[in-house]
Amino acid sequence: MSDAPLMERVLRHDRLMLVVLIGALFALAGIYTVTGVGMRMTALQMTAMRDMRDMPGPVPPGAWTASYALLVFLMWWVMMIAMMLPSVAPTVLLHAALLRHSARSRSDGAPTVRAASAAFLAGYLFVWAGFSLAAATLQWVLEARGIVSSTMMTLIDTRAGGLLLIAAGVFQFTPLKAACLAQCRAPARFLSERRRPGLSGAFVMGLDHGAFCLGCCWVLMALLFAGGIMNLYWIVGLTAFVAVEKLAPFGALFARVAGAALVGWGLWIVAQSL
Numbered sequence: 001m002s003d004a005p006l007m008e009r010v011l012r013h014d015r016l017m018l019v020v021l022i023g024a025l026f027a028l029a030g031i032y033t034v035t036g037v038g039m040r041m042t043a044l045q046m047t048a049m050r051d052m053r054d055m056p057g058p059v060p061p062g063a064w065t066a067s068y069a070l071l072v073f074l075m076w077w078v079m080m081i082a083m084m085l086p087s088v089a090p091t092v093l094l095h096a097a098l099l100r101h102s103a104r105s106r107s108d109g110a111p112t113v114r115a116a117s118a119a120f121l122a123g124y125l126f127v128w129a130g131f132s133l134a135a136a137t138l139q140w141v142l143e144a145r146g147i148v149s150s151t152m153m154t155l156i157d158t159r160a161g162g163l164l165l166i167a168a169g170v171f172q173f174t175p176l177k178a179a180c181l182a183q184c185r186a187p188a189r190f191l192s193e194r195r196r197p198g199l200s201g202a203f204v205m206g207l208d209h210g211a212f213c214l215g216c217c218w219v220l221m222a223l224l225f226a227g228g229i230m231n232l233y234w235i236v237g238l239t240a241f242v243a244v245e246k247l248a249p250f251g252a253l254f255a256r257v258a259g260a261a262l263v264g265w266g267l268w269i270v271a272q273s274l
Contacts, residue, residue: 018096018117022089029082036075036230064140072139075230076132080221081125083239084213087246088124091187091209095120095202098191116202123206127214131221139229153229159273161226165266171219172259180216181255183209184246217242 064072096117142148148155155161171177183190187209194208195201220238227234241258245251 018093018114022085022092022121026082026085026089029078029085032078033075033082033230033235034232069136069140073132073136076135076139077125077129079230079235080128080132083221083235083242084124084128084217086239087184087243088121088209088213090247091191092117092121092124094187095191095205098195115199119199119202120206120209123203123208124210124213125206127207127210131214131218135221139225142225148225153225154227154231155225157273159270162266162269162273164223164226165262165269167266168219168223169259169262169264169266172255172262176215177255178252180212181245181252183212184216185251216246 096113099113099116139148139153142155143150146156147160155164190209190212191205194205196205220241223238224231224234245255245258248254
């Protein structure tokens with residue numbers, strides 16, 4: 001008797017399990033972000049108090065303990081996971097589908113697919129861990145210099161926020177943005193051109209894809225300093241922004257139109273602050 005029907009059922013179950021795991025990871029990251037685990041205020045409270053930029057913080061500006069620094073890093077990383085998973089999930093699932101297609105003739109195909117998919121996603125999230133470390137360090141420096149509110153986690157000077165919006169808008173028109181966005185918008189081409197065997201190969205592929213994603217989105221993520229690092233309006237808005245420009249058929253055009261809008265918004269804020 002052929003093992004093909006059994007193998008097909010196992011592989012279909014494997015795909016469902018991957019979808020469930022990605023959904024569960026997104027849900028946990030979202031809950032962690034909203035509740036602000038370990039922080040003095042939840043994201044809901046910070047969102048409701050978003051205009052209180054000068055409110056005294058839970059600790060003196062820049063006087064972070066090691067445990068508080070770790071909490072800020074985790075806040076950034078888990079928030080990045082919640083924000084980036086919706087746009088990277090199709091690539092992870094496509095990567096798994098390609099592995100399943102090549103694994104149908106092997107009896108060990110299913111566990112290999114699961115492990116390789118986990119390695120790919122781990123590589124991708126590792127890149128965003130690096131970004132989160134840099135962002136947390138920048139937050140500490142800016143707080144110590146009185147540029148970012150230690151409570152509201154946002155730029156105190158609205159003019160600086162306007163300049164950041166302008167910078168983010170201009171970045172939307174740069175060759176780096178275009179090159180990275182093109183890679184993110186063509187996952188099949190990326191996976192075929194950068195295919196590597198084994199678990200380590202899957203991890204490196206995840207690193208590569210994460211690097212392109214970071215190159216595409218790092219300035220947009222920096223906008224959290226303008227709107228509030230734990231401001232839910234900005235978190236949801238930027239998550240939708242990234243998903244549309246990467247996944248929608250008109251995403252490349254949207255990226256440029258949105259860039260022009262960001263520049264206009266930033267100019268308006270700067271003019272209002274003069």
